[in-house]
Amino acid sequence: MNTTLNFAWRNIWRHPRRTILTMLAIAFGAALLVFSIGLQLGQYDLMIKGSISIYQGLLQVQKKGYLDEPKIRNDIKDIQNLARTIRDKTGIKSITARANGFALVSSEQRSYGTLITGVEPEYEKLVSSIPGTIKEGRYLLSDDSHEVIIGKSLANNLRIKTGDELTLMGSGRDGSIAATILPVSGIYDSGSKELDRNLIQIPIKTFQEVFSMGNAGHALIFYHDEIKKEHFFRQQLQQLIADNNQLLTLSWDQLQPGIKQAIELDYSSGWFMYLVLVAIITLSILNTFLMSVLERSREFGIMLALGYKPFNIAKLVMLEALILTFFALTLGTLAGLAINVYFAVYGLTFEGMEEIAQMYNMSATLHPQITFESILIGPLVIFIFTILSALYPAMKIRHLQPVEAMRKI
């Protein structure tokens, strides 16, 4: 072993109990950060996946301006053909066309205003979880069948069941009255009360016919569960629609900025707590390092007398801090990783989380995310702060005078 490294290593173990306690403090902090950040990122992943899988998809192609002004006239011509072309060229099936409108829906007893979406049933199943949440009846059969599916809450409000007829009345693309009567083929329960109360779906061709849309629609929905590949897919889509400058691709966070903002806010407040934890750890480490330097003042005085330069002694102290921190962080990171792996496999359920989970269409069981970011960012922050805390006592050595230092006990 290198002599200086050997010297530093032995200095660390002058007071084994103190060293072990300091290492445990660092390791505990690191493990806690690895676990907390992993859990937090896992939770965000669930939120995003829940949000994109239920209805909106990972990416959407819309006409420019439709997001801000979702008017029925801001449409994309020949939308099913465009969806087909993109599916063929990318080989990805989870792309579907939708048309959106607003209508007053009435049962025999009640009426409610609601969003009505025309969908391609075959492909809708690949981009949205709603078809899989039919609790009564069945999902839509084909692009041109005359039927409707509605959410559980709306069905309750309208007091209807499958097989009953629903009257739709709205305004068509050309300003004409869009009206039809459709039987309810299925009632879905997505878990999101907002969707269940406000969204009904009909086949896209029926929609185009009722709302005088011709072959137009309003959005192409693209779904993929690898959120991190969003940029790649977006570029692909962008290239395929490049010849129509009226169209643009929107990502999930542009479609639902609220989720992104909620995540950012939660992440920031999480980091505030983490930094408090890191600060507490740093202060305890600073205390240890400072004691270690002060109690060795006499020894440093001797070393200075023998010809050591203050810089060399400061380097030795920094090396001791580095070694101690490295081993403690390795221990803590491995412990945090082990906890994360355990909960990634078995999941972690909090009492009373079901409602929040439902709000974001999430599972109530959390699985920590295991990525380089979740594992390394916490220990890296502790490492930086620990090394900074070791700098202060190391800097004090620069001002030591050999004679003064040797007089210290």
Added chain:
Amino acid sequence: MQNTDNQTVVICTDLSKTYQQGLIQVHALSNINFEVNKGEFICLSGPSGSGKSTLLNMIGGLDTPSSGKVYIDGEEIDKLNKSELADMRLHKIGFVFQAYNLIPVLTAQENIEMVMQMQGVSKNERHHKSLNILQEVGLGGLENRKPTELSGGQQQRIAVARAIVSRPSLVLADEPTANLDSLTASKLIDLMLQMNELHNTTFIISTHDPMIMQRSKKLVKLHDGKIIDNIIQKNNV
């Protein structure tokens, strides 16, 4: 650079040191003029507070004089910056302290090697030299002992070995026998005289110990920060 004869290792000219203790000024050294030639074995004697340790600290560049100059091998040490002073101590001066002052976590051999390591001496050479010097100071076989596993006399021998292993021009020893019993102290003096003879190393030793005073080649008596006597002794060894 002082134009000195090659034999002169230390020159102190008009050296004074005044400490401020509250409102009182303490004159630790007053106008010391003093020369040490290569190979000399000098004893600084005098009562406590006479300025022996202060003079050693000035010569060793561990403290700065209030006025006057110190030259080591012709170089005025007052003109050196912190780093150059450290280099001078590393290459030209060996120190032996009253309380042994070995590094507790290092073995006897590593304590001896630490100065050579700073000097950039290769590992093999360090190893070879440290084992040789351990033999010379009579501690062969104890190279792997930590200071706490050695007696006071053995620790001080290690300190002497550390001071002389890289053949400095000068060894400064501050009360090296103060913590030792008379027999061990006598052996240590033998050792230092032997090293002085063997390697022609210059020794300046501050002491109260009459045994060292008696056996030194030159005795410089200090009182109240002044040299009051400078005696060359012939029948010393």
